[in-house]
Amino acid sequence: MAKELKDYQLDERVETFALLKEVDARVTQQGKRYLALQLADRSMDIKGMKWDTTDAEVNELHAGIVVYIQAVRQAYQDKPQLKVLSIRPSKIGEPQDPADFVAAAPMKKQYMAEEVSAIIFQITNANWQRIVRHILGKYREQFLQFPAAKSNHHAFAGGLAFHTLSIVHLAQAVVKQYDNLDASLLYAGALLHDIGKVIELSGPVATQYTTAGNLIGHIVLVDEEIVLAATELQIDLKSEDMIILRHTVLAHHGLLEYGSPVRPMIKEANVLHQLDELDAGMQSFDNALAETNPGEFSPRQWALDNRSIYRPAGGHPGNETR
Known part of the structure; x- marks a missing residue:
């Protein structure tokens, strides 16, 4: 069985295929060109440096392709890094499908889709259910395929749906503990809170932030989608139902400095924020421990x-x- 990137030890020579997620041509203080790389397979992401790069490498290499590398595993500031000795695009007859090198959620796409559909029926408020059904229907494939982040937590194919379902599962347990919570609002907010990432991010392969992602961000983008959906469905945006749904989603990062336009001011919004933090933190722990x-x-x-x-x-x- 072929080695994965995580299997190589410090100072070991690496010869393998990998997904080129990022490539940046730079110049040293001495005027020599080099490449700063981000490489990945299903086991891990790792940074790499290719010194004394050639014109051919600069012209041939771009994010999103499969490459063959020869390198040495090293460490920089206590983090793994590759000193890349040679790198080239894969050839015909060699691995070429980027999807083969992308980590995926530990839950099948079809199962996640079925579970999301079942949860939507648990939203008993008609307006919220219609909004959720409309937006998730509009972005169904992206929701099931996209990561939840470019890096850090749930940064793998299907991570957005997997993270969303994790939060809903936590919400279902919290609702049993605190019977004065509005379960419909919490479930609707959980299903919608990160859907703006299908606009903020480019997709599951060599994920980058889009122009809208950089300039606006997923929290404002999902609020815009809620407004558009309500307009199309002729739901009154001035109604309390719509105001508190929007607030729950807008406040899910908790603090203004973390990107929330407002802080949570109703219980369901505060619970969603706490559950989002919990699930993201648990995935970050798992990433580190792995x-x-x-x-x-x-x-x-x-x-x-x-x-x-x-x-x-x-x-x-x-x-x-x-």
Whole structure:
């Protein structure tokens, strides 16, 4: 069985095919050109540096293609990195489908689609159900295929739907604990909260931020979709139903400095924010632990407030941070 990127150890020579997710031609202070790369397969993403690059490499290489690399695995600032010795696009007869190198959600697309459909029926408020059904129908394929982020949590094909369903499952448990929550509002907000990422991001392969993603962002983009849906469905945008649904979605990042136009001011909005944080954090822990040997600390994780994550030597499911 062929090695995956995560299987190579420090100082080991790497010879493999990988997806080229990012490539940036740069110049050193001495005027020499080099390439800053982001490479990936289904096991991990890893940065790479190709020094003394050639004109052919600059012209042939672009994000989204499969490449063959010869490299040495190194570490830079405690994070894995490849010193790329040679790199070229794959040839006819070699692996060429980028989808073969993209990590995917641990849940089949069809199952996620069926579960989302079942949850929509649990939204008993007619206006909210119509809005959710309209928007998810409009972006069905993108919702099931896109990642939930360019990097960090749920940055894999199908990650958007998987993350959304995780939050709904958590919401279902919370509703049982606190019987004075509006389950319909919480489920509608959960299903819609990140749908703007189908506009913010370019897709599951070599994911980049779109122009709208950079200039507007997914929170405002999903609010725009809610407004458009209500207009098409002739639902009164001034009604309290629509105002609190929009507020729940707009407030899901919790703090203004984290991108929310408003802070949560109703219970359901606050719960959605907390569940979003919980699920994103758990995935970030899993990402760090997957690349950390038992009994060792991970490199510092930007997505976890720059903490190092400890993987217990005994294989226990818990972990510690420092």
